[in-house]
Amino acid sequence: MTALLETRGVWQRFGGLVANSDVSISVGRGEIVGLIGPNGAGKSTLFNLIAGVLPPTQGSILFDGEDVTHMPAAERCQRGVGRTFQVVKSFETMTVIDNVIVGALVRNTVMREARRKAHEVLEFTGLATRAHVLASDLVPAEKRRLEVARALATEPKLLLLDEVLTGLTPTEAQTGVALVRKVRDTGITVLMVEHVMEIVMPLVDRAIVLDLGKVLVEGKPADVVRDPKVISAYLGDRHAVGA
Ligand SMILES: Nc1ncnc2c1ncn2[C@@H]1O[C@H](COP(=O)(O)OP(=O)(O)O)[C@@H](O)[C@H]1O
Numbered sequence: 001m002t003a004l005l006e007t008r009g010v011w012q013r014f015g016g017l018v019a020n021s022d023v024s025i026s027v028g029r030g031e032i033v034g035l036i037g038p039n040g041a042g043k044s045t046l047f048n049l050i051a052g053v054l055p056p057t058q059g060s061i062l063f064d065g066e067d068v069t070h071m072p073a074a075e076r077c078q079r080g081v082g083r084t085f086q087v088v089k090s091f092e093t094m095t096v097i098d099n100v101i102v103g104a105l106v107r108n109t110v111m112r113e114a115r116r117k118a119h120e121v122l123e124f125t126g127l128a129t130r131a132h133v134l135a136s137d138l139v140p141a142e143k144r145r146l147e148v149a150r151a152l153a154t155e156p157k158l159l160l161l162d163e164v165l166t167g168l169t170p171t172e173a174q175t176g177v178a179l180v181r182k183v184r185d186t187g188i189t190v191l192m193v194e195h196v197m198e199i200v201m202p203l204v205d206r207a208i209v210l211d212l213g214k215v216l217v218e219g220k221p222a223d224v225v226r227d228p229k230v231i232s233a234y235l236g237d238r239h240a241v242g243a
């Protein structure tokens with residue numbers, strides 16, 4: 001079976017800066033894949049290229065058997081690409097439920113149906129009791145979950161999560177990990193950017209390490225964390241103990 005997502009020789013230049021350099025990755029249906037790497041490695045840029053926020057300078061992107069390289073973001077969302085933003089983009093002056101309805105309207109044109117879908121997603125993400133508070137009144141961990149809820153409401157085939165577990169307490173991060181597993185168990189494929197290896201490695205089926213815009217290493221998490229290239233580029237020697 002073909003991969004759900006494939007990038008082929010993707011480059012992104014911002015003036016003289018090369019943010020993505022010949023990036024070819026693939027994500028199979030039903031996988032949880034971790035995209036990791038130091039700050040500035042080009043992870044969010046690659047997400048933007050996959051989601052269709054930017055067209056790549058060069059290369060192509062295939063999603064669900066179709067070349068989407070030049071397809072606008074809204075159309076990719078219709079095809080099943082759902083994403084969160086590293087910087088939380090919830091509509092702060094709207095309630096939690098209304099934020100999720102915005103996502104649900106992508107696939108439900110009847111408001112009653114969109115509302116029902118939004119309630120279902122709030123139950124699923126553990127936000128049901130917060131449905132009628134303003135997004136601005138949520139604590140940071142809940143705002144991250146709201147981002148995930150809004151993306152889920154679009155009924156994606158592929159969910160792109162950009163650092164949704166970063167900056168959370170260990171307990172909150174474990175709740176997030178459980179939610180990602182639950183999402184995958186519904187049949188949704190997950191590609192997640194995380195900076196914190198300790199959180200993401202036990203969760204993912206496969207890890208892809210970006211460094212300086214390039215794919216440095218990819219493989220099973222246990223192999224990736226032991227790879228000397230990864231240790232020197234990303235973990236730093238102080239983390240190598242016991243690896
Ligand atoms: N819109 C942009 N314009 C110019 N430079 C950018 C833009 N977006 C990202 N960059 C640069 O591209 C590089 C990769 O950034 P990013 O993809 O955000 O990395 P990561 O998410 O891995 O931390 C960084 O050097 C960043 O400053």
Ligand SMILES: [Mg+2]
Nearest residue numbers: 043044045086
């Ligand atoms: Mg980033």
